[in-house]
Structure formats: structure tokens, C-alpha cells
Amino acid sequence: MGHIIVNSISKEYRNRRRQSRKNGCIESHFQDPIPVLDNIDLEFDEGEMVCILGPSGCGKSTMLRIIAGFEPATTGNVIIDGKQIEKPSSNHIFVFQNNGLLPWMTVWENIELSLRHLSETRDRAKKVAEHIEIVELEGFEHHYPHQLSGGMRRRTELARALAVNPNVMIMDEPFSGLDFMTHMKMREEVVNMHKFTGKTTLIVTHDIDDALIMGDRIVVMDGRPARIKLNHRLDFPRPRDFQKIPELNKLRQQIFLMEGVSYAV
Amino acid sequence: MCHMNSENPKIQNWGERYPIILTGFAFAMLLLIWDLLARFSGWSNQVFPGPIPVFISIGELIGNGMLLKHTIASLFRITIGFYLAVLLGLPLGILLGRNKICNAMFNPIIQFLKPISPIAWIPLAMLWFGIGDMPAIFLIFLSSFFPLVVSTTITVSSINPVYFQVAANFNFTRMEAITKIIIPAITPSTITALRLSLAIAWLVVVAAEMIAVRSGLGYLILDSRNALRMDYVMAGMIVIGVIGLLLDFIMRRMGQLESTSWQHSEIR
Ligand SMILES: Nc1ncnc2c1ncn2[C@@H]1O[C@H](COP(=O)(O)OP(=O)(O)OP(=O)(O)O)[C@@H](O)[C@H]1O
Numbered sequence: 150m151g152h153i154i155v156n157s158i159s160k161e162y163r164n165r166r167r168q169s170r171k172n173g174c175i176e177s178h179f180q181d182p183i184p185v186l187d188n189i190d191l192e193f194d195e196g197e198m199v200c201i202l203g204p205s206g207c208g209k210s211t212m213l214r215i216i217a218g219f220e221p222a223t224t225g226n227v228i229i230d231g232k233q234i235e236k237p238s239s240n241h242i243f244v245f246q247n248n249g250l251l252p253w254m255t256v257w258e259n260i261e262l263s264l265r266h267l268s269e270t271r272d273r274a275k276k277v278a279e280h281i282e283i284v285e286l287e288g289f290e291h292h293y294p295h296q297l298s299g300g301m302r303r304r305t306e307l308a309r310a311l312a313v314n315p316n317v318m319i320m321d322e323p324f325s326g327l328d329f330m331t332h333m334k335m336r337e338e339v340v341n342m343h344k345f346t347g348k349t350t351l352i353v354t355h356d357i358d359d360a361l362i363m364g365d366r367i368v369v370m371d372g373r374p375a376r377i378k379l380n381h382r383l384d385f386p387r388p389r390d391f392q393k394i395p396e397l398n399k400l401r402q403q404i405f406l407m408e409g410v411s412y413a414v
Numbered sequence: 415m416c417h418m419n420s421e422n423p424k425i426q427n428w429g430e431r432y433p434i435i436l437t438g439f440a441f442a443m444l445l446l447i448w449d450l451l452a453r454f455s456g457w458s459n460q461v462f463p464g465p466i467p468v469f470i471s472i473g474e475l476i477g478n479g480m481l482l483k484h485t486i487a488s489l490f491r492i493t494i495g496f497y498l499a500v501l502l503g504l505p506l507g508i509l510l511g512r513n514k515i516c517n518a519m520f521n522p523i524i525q526f527l528k529p530i531s532p533i534a535w536i537p538l539a540m541l542w543f544g545i546g547d548m549p550a551i552f553l554i555f556l557s558s559f560f561p562l563v564v565s566t567t568i569t570v571s572s573i574n575p576v577y578f579q580v581a582a583n584f585n586f587t588r589m590e591a592i593t594k595i596i597i598p599a600i601t602p603s604t605i606t607a608l609r610l611s612l613a614i615a616w617l618v619v620v621a622a623e624m625i626a627v628r629s630g631l632g633y634l635i636l637d638s639r640n641a642l643r644m645d646y647v648m649a650g651m652i653v654i655g656v657i658g659l660l661l662d663f664i665m666r667r668m669g670q671l672e673s674t675s676w677q678h679s680e681i682r
């Protein structure tokens with residue numbers, strides 16, 4: 150479960166109305182369509198950890214939202230396990246770039262949202278406790294999101310996503326805005342979680358090292374509209390030290406060059 | 415007064431520690447000024463009674479049960495009218511806040527009806543509902559219904575869309591989206607809206623009772639005027655003020671109960 154085919158999707162935004170003054174009279178018309186994605190073809194295997202890189206504003210979030218079913222592609226489609234994606238579903242959970250926890254619910258209640266299908270209260274409580282343990286938030290069950298640190302909130306959201314047992318986890322910049330150490334820890338946690346559950350995981354990140362350390366596959370997007378510039382399978386065991394693997398080092402240089410950085414440390 | 419405070423740290427500390435003393439002092443001053451005005455204005459006691467005769471009259475009205483009867487009548491009407499407004503206004507506000515088509519259809523109508531003062535509805539209310547509680551309840555309903563719909567619509571449509579994406583992602587039913595997202599998200603500002611519209615309703619109840627009914631604090635005032643008992647008129651006004659304060663106090667406490675737990679997160 151969790152086999153994803155992205156079938157030549159393109160995306161244009163044309164929803165912004167603009168008013169302009171031409172020859173003194175006000176004209177109201179639709180802006181020229183903004184192409185964001187251009188004919189993206191991708192295929193992810195079951196259980197793959199895919200890291201997606203690309204400059205800011207190139208359309209990574211847009212692609213993830215289309216895969217998650219939050220918005221339609223202009224052309225093309227996404228097929229997960231043989232089914233075309235038309236709307237969001239708990240089979241493919243999106244972990245939001247901004248905080249997606251419900252602020253009026255405690256950690257416990259937020260995670261319980263994923264387990265609403267369990268009618269037995271006892272089972273539910275046991276599962277919630279299990280997932281709180283996975284992300285090491287024991288003792289914070291009854292805290293509200295605003296009482297948690299940024300990293301704890303991400304972990305709660307991770308636990309909530311895991312608890313629903315989706316086939317695909319979609320994470321938009323799960324590490325952004327975290328301090329260095331928390332970033333490292335969260336990365337380790339995501340790697341462990343992936344090892345443990347074997348779920349297909351799509352991660353957008355700005356950090357090339359993240360991608361080299363975690364990814365089974367690394368995808369680089371670039372351009373306006375964005376195309377796939379690089380799609381590379383990484384068959385190296387984890388934990389990895391990419392500095393000791395010449396092939397990864399070469400790839401790193403290559404990606405830096407692609408993004409216009411000529412000397413990388 | 416504030417100015418004096420800032421210059422004199424001693425008084426400031428006092429005021430911070432015992433605000434009730436300052437409030438009491440201000441009220442005492444008000445009573446004193448009222449008394450002096452009544453004594454030296456040149457008007458007779460019948461036209462401008464001072465505080466002492468008015469408080470004696472309040473005692474009389476309490477003693478003969480009139481005050482209780484009229485207060486209960488007013489509270490009954492405001493309760494019914496306000497509840498009706500809440501029961502119909504909040505769901506309609508949620509619908510208009512979530513559904514673009516309904517919003518486009520009904521919001522302009524609501525916006526158009528809202529600025530019409532409930533007082534302007536009095537002739538129609540009397541014609542339609544005759545004499546009795548009904549026209550008064552109708553007017554109170556109108557006074558809170560439109561503001562509640564409008565404020566609920568605005569609050570609902572400003573809920574962070576991420577929460578609805580979460581709802582879709584976790585397969586919420588429509589009912590779950592209402593109970594787990596919309597209602598908790600709008601509760602804090604709805605309590606404020608309820609508080610404001612209850613205050614308006616309390617303003618309107620007095621006006622509504624000056625027509626078509628023979629009970630309630632508004633009627634007490636009207637009837638006392640007809641009997642040229644200005645002391646009763648003032649007694650009625652004081653009771654209206656006190657009950658208005660009490661209603662506001664109750665609503666404020668409700669707001670505090672609710673907002674203690676999670677609301678800070680909205681600020682961040
Ligand atoms: N609703 C929208 N309407 C119009 N244009 C949009 C909309 N959403 C995104 N865009 C445009 O699409 C482009 C890609 O946006 P997207 O958020 O996918 O970028 P991103 O790669 O995730 O960037 P970042 O790394 O900064 O998060 C941007 O240029 C943005 O202006």
C-alpha cells in the first residue's frame with residue numbers, strides 16, 4: 150500500500166482578479182494564468198521515503214496539495230494504489246507547514262481525532278497513549294497546543310498523522326522553524342518512524358542534507374513553471390554519513406550547482 | 415481623577431489595591447450631586463425627586479411586590495426573545511459563514527434589515543401581534559437577531575481554512591466539522607457578541623414595554639409618569655440599570671469560563 154503515480158500533472162492559478170486602469174476607465178479582468186507546475190511525472194514505490202527539494206515558491210507545496218487531494222490539477226491526475234485522487238482522505242495524511250493542530254483541543258484530544266472509528270473507549274485510550282509514547286510526549290497529554298514548544302507541536306501532529314494509520318504521509322517542511330538540535334531530533338524521529346511503519350512518506354525540505362540522509366529517493370524541482378530537474382533513487386543503508394559516501398557527495402555538489410550555488414561546504 | 419492618581423503614588427496604590435473603594439466613592443459623589451441638584455434646582459420634589467425619596471419609593475415598590483412582578487415580566491420577555499434570536503441567529507450565521515451561495519443570497523437582506531431600529535417595527539409589531547407579550551418579544555428578538563447573524567457570519571468565515579483542510583483530511587462528517595471545529599472556534603467571539611446583543615436587547619425591552627403591555631419595568635415607568643410619580647420613574651430607571659449591570663456581569667463570567675483554556679493561542 151502506498152504506491153503513488155503522479156501522472157503528468159500541470160497546474161495553473163488563474164483565480165486572482167485584477168483591476169487596472171486603461172485609458173482612464175477601470176477594467177476588471179482575470180489575471181493571465183500563472184503556470185506553476187509543468188507536466189510533472191513521478192512514481193513512488195510502496196514504503197519509499199521521498200525527499201523533495203527546490204527553491205522557494207517553485208510549487209512544492211502545490212504539488213503536495215494536489216497529491217493530497219486538497220486541490221485539483223489543471224491537467225493530469227494522481228493515482229494512489231490504483232485509485233485516482235479526487236478529495237482528501239485519511240489514507241493520505243497531510244502534515245501542515247503551518248500548525249494544523251486544533252488549538253481548542255489538548256494533545257490527547259488532537260490525537261484522538263485520528264481514532265474516532267474505534268467505538269470502544271478503552272481501545273481508543275490505549276492507542277492514544279501508545280502514540281503519545283512514540284513521540285515522547287508523556288506528561289503533556291492535557292496541554293493545549295499553545296502550551297507546547299514548536300517541536301512538541303510538530304511531534305503531536307506527527308503522532309496524530311501516525312495514529313490514523315494512513316498509507317501515505319505527506320509532510321510539508323516538517324523541520325522548518327525548529328532550532329538545530331530539535332531539527333536533528335525530529336529528523337531522527339521521522340527516520341525511525343519510517344523504519345517502524347514502512348509508510349510511503351513524502352517530505353518537502355529546504356535542507357539538502359536532510360534529503361541525502363533520509364531519502365530513498367530525492368526529487369529536485371525547479372523553474373517557472375516547475376519541472377522535475379532530478380529524480381534519483383538512493384540505495385544506501387541508514388543511518389548514513391553522506392560525507393563518507395562519495396556518490397552522495399557528488400550528488401550534493403550537483404544539486405548545489407543546479408540551485409546556482411557554485412561552491413558548497 | 416486618573417490624572418490625580420498618576421501624580422500621587424499613594425492614591426494610585428490605594429486605587430489599585432481597593433478599586434471598590436474608588437467606585438464607592440464615585441457613586442457617593444453622584445448621589446451627593448443628585449441630592450444637591452434636587453434640593454437647589456428650584457424644581458419641586460414631584461418633578462425632580464432627590465435620592466432619598468427615590469430610595470424610599472424603591473422600598474415601597476419592593477414591599478408591595480410591584481417591583482418583583484415587573485422585573486420578572488421584563489426578564490421573561492428578554493429571555494424568550496433573546497433565546498429565540500440565539501437559536502435562529504447562530505445557525506443562520508454559521509450557514510452564511512460557510513456557504514457562499516446562501517451568503518450571496520441572504521447576507522444583503524440581513525445587512526439591509528439590520529440598521530432598521532427595532533423601535534421602527536413597533537407599529538407593525540402591534541398590528542401583527544396585537545396586545546400582550548408577543549409584540550414585545552418580537553421586538554427583542556429583532557434587536558438581537560440581526561447583530562448575532564452578522565457577527566456569527568463574520569467569525570465563521572474568518573476561521574483559519576487549515577482547520578477545514580484537517581477536517582477533510584481526517585474524514586470529518588459535516589456534523590463533526592460543526593461540533594469539533596466551527597463551534598469551538600467561534601465560541602470566544604460569540605460570547606462577546608451575545609454580551610453586546612443582550613445589552614441591546616435590554617435597552618429595547620424597556621421601549622417595547624411602553625407599548626401594548628401592562629407589565630414590565632418599561633410599563634412601570636410609563637404608568638408612573640401617567641400618575642405623575644417621578645419618584646417611581648426614577649426607581650424604575652435605577653432598577654433597569656442595576657439589572658443591566660447584572661446581566662453583563664453574568665455574560666462576562668461566562669466568557670471568562672470559556673476563554674481560560676486555549677484562547678491565548680489565537681494571539682500568537
Ligand atoms: N492560491 C493560489 N493562487 C495563486 N497563486 C498561487 C496560489 N498558491 C500558490 N500560488 C503560487 O504558486 C507558486 C508556488 O507556490 P508553492 O506554495 O507551491 O511554493 P513552494 O515551493 O511550496 O514554496 P516554499 O518553499 O516557499 O513553501 C508561487 O509562486 C505562488 O505564488
Ligand SMILES: [Mg+2]
Nearest residue numbers: 209210246321
Ligand atoms: Mg511550501
